């Protein structure tokens with residue numbers, strides 16, 4: 001939908017003549033550094049040019065009315081500003097409601113209700129953070145219309161808290177951070193231990209970042225995700241009996257190898273190994289990118305996938321089929337699953353002149369193996385949360 005269609009939809013749904021304000025927050029793709037954020041490691045995502053758009057108007061009463069133009073069959077959801085509660089049935093609306101609950105708990109002066117319409121062009125269930133973008137767009141929009149002046153950095157933390165405490169997914173900070181802080185043509189190197197970050201230009205000279213959607217919805221990801229997180233926390237606790245560290249991200253491969261036997265459970269040992277090695281890979285990859293060595297960057301992406309497959313075990317047959325089909329193609333520098341896993345997208349670096357053949361071949365091989373028809377999108381690094389005037 002374009003801006004005019006969205007405004008028209010807003011008037012139709014809420015029956016008001018007042019022109020709403022319009023905001024956007026993007027999805028993200030993580031280039032490398034997967035399942036490292038909640039382990040105090042580094043991530044290297046970029047915001048996408050796919051967004052969630054939010055149109056919003058304050059009301060004079062305490063009603064909060066929410067509507068998503070992506071789910072037209074679901075009607076307007078109504079809540080009371082003074083009684084915001086999680087309701088599984090409300091599905092997508094729990095993300096904005098969760099943000100509102102966090103803002104109210106932090107005593108931001110949201111003094112009246114509001115009407116809000118959402119629409120997004122981020123493929124859903126594709127591991128591209130459509131839910132984080134809803135959270136960030138909501139927090140950003142509320143901050144602007146109620147003049148709360150919340151810095152974008154803080155907005156990402158509010159989004160994460162909504163997801164952790166309201167929705168119940170124990171995610172790290174990466175998705176909300178990328179959505180709030182994204183910058184055109186740049187990726188972000190974020191140290192999730194200190195929250196220090198810097199932007200790295202994405203000068204890819206004739207190479208595209210291609211998103212290959214398995215179209216396998218990542219259902220049930222929450223329970224498996226929370227389980228991985230708990231396994232890493234337990235491994236860390238055991239290591240802490242001999243090492244003075246706060247997070248797995250503080251370990252080099254060498255220190256890990258020297259102490260790994262302290263982790264008694266072999267499965268937890270593998271999980272911790274991934275967290276440590278993946279963090280080091282992410283740091284090395286960023287260095288390679290800066291040296292213009294995309295060949296090596298691509299190899300590190302492949303190694304990341306293998307580690308997520310064998311040690312972290314979050315890939316599954318569809319992501320593995322997609323990645324291995326990608327690895328066989330001419331003109332590919334590297335390919336790996338991106339996001340939480342168990343479905344969603346593979347991200348690949350592909351030379352432009354090979355893009356079309358790459359897509360045709362990968363689609364054929366992948367579909368024959370899994371029965372799912374894939375989708376492909378060339379990603380461009382877009383801007384973070386913003387108002388559209």
Ligand code: GLA
Nearest residue numbers: 034035171172173174339340
């Ligand atoms: C999901 C979470 C992120 C991060 C990734 C894995 O996207 O929301 O915080 O942990 O999985 O890297």
